[in-house]
Amino acid sequence: MxxxxxxxxxxxxxxxxxxxxxxxxxxxxxxxxxxxxxKDRLGGGMRTGELTLPGFRHDICSGAHPMGILSPYLKTLPLEKHGLHWIEPTASVAHPLDGEPAVMLYPSLKETAEGLGKDENSYIKLIRPFLNHPEGLLADALAPLGIPKHPLSLLRFGLLGIRSAKGLAMSRFEGERAKALFAGLAAHSILPLDSFLTAALGLLFAITGHMKSWPVVKGGSEGIATSLVAYLKTLGVEFKTDxxxxxxxxxxxxxxxxxxxxxxxxxxxxxxxxxxxxxxxxxxxRYGPGVFKLDWALDGPIPWKDRNCLLASTVHLGGTLEEIVFGEASVWRGIHPEKPYVLLVQQSQFDPTRAPQGKHTGYAYCHVPFGSTLDLTNTIEDQVERFAPGFKDRILFRHKMNTKDFETYNYNYAGGAITGGxxxxxxxxxxxxxxxxxxxxxxxxxxxxxxxxxxxxxxxxxxxxxxxxxxxxxxxxxxxxxxx
The missing domain is CATH 3.50.50.60 (FAD/NAD(P)-binding domain)
Structure with a gap:
């Protein structure tokens, strides 16, 4: 060779x-x-391309990066000197609901809690203890089994996180707003939300949202890869593509x-x-469910009923806790729910380099059974339209990826499973x-x-x-x- x-x-x-x-x-x-x-480009899931129309830059896989900006290791590397530019939105997450304002996850614990109505104090009581030294907790949570450096914080986190997301939300919150927010965060686990350990991801993502707003990368997620590669080249690392x-x-x-x-x-x-x-x-x-993803070239921003949704990099579309629990459990039974939990990222709302002037990009996916090839375009777009009437009229072009497309794009994504199993x-x-x-x-x-x-x-x-x-x-x- x-x-x-x-x-x-x-x-x-x-x-x-x-x-x-x-x-x-x-x-x-x-x-x-x-x-x-x-492949012919480095980076795995950290790649960006013109998937729809010229001038519209779409993240092929990862879109918003709470764990990237907060990574205990990546943040020690001089990646900004090699071109990485994080863009932090006003809010990490918006979670729209029918007939009422969207629930918002802001960096401010107080501002977030104030939007939860009767659960304001309960949310603060749940999250505040982890914000005393969240960097230490994150380092322990993102480590293999061993002796933690911050055992008391990790123990507290573990005792809550071992529970199911549904169980923790139902026991801690009275109103639908806090329950829905927590369900949307926990559903990143791609597990049934009545399963043990799903509360851990809900807690972890809530904590990260109060450490930093979930950022996008200027120019596209490939900026993480290109900055890492540029840094590695200064260390003498060699690469061979194709x-x-x-x-x-x-x-x-x-x-x-x-x-x-x-x-x-x-x-x-x-x-x-x-x-x-x-x-x-x-x-x-075991790999678990896969995903079906859409990227859109849009003739303007997404017309959310609640304009506050435009303040967040990530929008969780799924409605109430009960709806999300039902939808995610259906996927594990091999069923495609009519109203799935949809993760939407609106990078161009914060990064004007992603689309021509006056235009926008959109990115959304839902969980599907392992290996599914069903076209869920209408299902996803109906969920967006539910909370953003007129959205479909702004679509200039769409790009689709089913589980087979993901596996072809990256052999690690077996059956369309994008999170490693x-x-x-x-x-x-x-x-x-x-x-x-x-x-x-x-x-x-x-x-x-x-x-x-x-x-x-x-x-x-x-x-x-x-x-x-x-x-x-x-x-x-x-x-x-x-x-x-």
């Missing part, structure tokens, strides 16, 4: 946020790193091979040097398989760092960061891997 060097200390397969984060750890420690990417890895024999001599891939790809590529029992467990990994008990903690070091395999040279490892999905790079640090402790002792 045509590589710049005969050998590297580390070879990373895949260039998503975790592969790039892992590379920075190794490179900063003085090791030589090669990153291989099957490189499909189907076998270990394609790789150069190296001490460590790290996979920023899903577990099945790891099993298929490296199965020849891994025990059969281990690869069998990798192939039994089911994060229920026990897979949230024992992913991809149960091992003391979840990033390791039975082969001392082979590791995995994708969103299928702790702490899971999101553009935060923490899977790669923790995986790389688990390798550093043994890298010096490793010789080059035997030729496969």
């Amino acid at each position: 045509n590589f710049a060097k005969d050998r590297y200390d580390v070879c990373i397969v895949g260039s998503g946020p975790n592969g790039l984060a892992a590379a920075s750890v190794f490179a900063n420690a003085g090791y030589s790193v090669l990153i291989l990417e099957v 490189f499909y890895v189907g076998s270990l024999r394609q790789l150069p001599k190296t001490k460590v091979i790290m996979f920023d891939t899903d577990p099945v790809q790891l099993a298929n590529i490296a199965g020849s040097v891994l025990p059969g029992g281990y690869t069998k467990r990798l192939k039994s990994y 089911v994060a229920d008990i026990p897979q949230a903690f024992l992913r991809p398989v149960a091992r003391w070091n979840p990033y390791s395999t039975p082969n001392p040279h082979i590791f995995i760092c994708s969103a299928s490892t702790p702490p899971g999905g999101g553009v935060h790079g923490m899977c790669g960061y923790h995986a790389a640090n688990s390798v550093l402790r043994k890298l010096e002792r490793l010789k080059d891997m035997d030729r496969f």
Whole structure:
């Protein structure tokens, strides 16, 4: 194979946020790193393109980035010096309801709580204790199982987060507004909201919304990838795109091979040097529901009934807690709900570089059964129209992606699952398989760092960061891997 060097200390397969984060750890420690990417552009889910019409720039996958701007590792890197520009909206989330003002998640705890009516004090009592040192809580929550640095805060979070989102909301709130807000936040888990652990994501996203408004990236989410790549190049990291890895024999001599891939790809590529029992467990990994996504070129901003929705980067469309619980449970039963929970991001409302002057972009997706190819265009657009009458009249062009399209775009998105697999008990903690070091395999040279490892999905790079640090402790002792 045509590589710049005969050998590297580390070879990373895949260039998503975790592969790039892992590379920075190794490179900063003085090791030589090669990153291989099957596509013609680096970044995994962090890519942007003109999916609809010329001049309309759409985020192909990730759109708003609460975990990106708050990532305990990414925020330590000089990415702004390499072109990254976060744009923070007035509010993180708007959650419209029928016949009343939208519920808003503002950075101000007080301002958010004031919009919850009778649950103002209950919301403050629930969230305020976590805002004393939220950075420490976030670092512990985004780490593999181990000894936390802030045990009391994490214990409090865990005792609440282990519950179901429905159970916690029903026990803490009286009114529909607070319940709906919490349900919309928790539904990012892509789990039935009466399942254990779904409260954790609702809490975590509420906390992040009071730390920073959920930002978009100027010019597109690919700005995270391009800034990371520019930084890595200053450290000497090498890249090779359009490189499909189907076998270990394609790789150069190296001490460590790290996979920023899903577990099945790891099993298929490296199965020849891994025990059969281990690869069998990798192939039994559960991915959960997928998504159906629309991108729109719009002839103006989305005409929300409540204009406050224009203040938020992200809009949760799903109505009440009961509606969202029903819709998400339906997806897990293999049913496409008539009124699904829809996550909508309106990047051009805050970033004028996303569309021609006077025009706008829109981005929305809903959860669907694993592998679904049903066209849900009308279903999603009806949900938007419900809260923004006249929306359909502003559509100039639309782009669709079903689960097969997502899997073709990024092989990690098996069945259209975009968050690295089911994060229920026990897979949230024992992913991809149960091992003391979840990033390791039975082969001392082979590791995995994708969103299928702790702490899971999101553009935060923490899977790669923790995986790389688990390798550093043994890298010096490793010789080059035997030729496969």
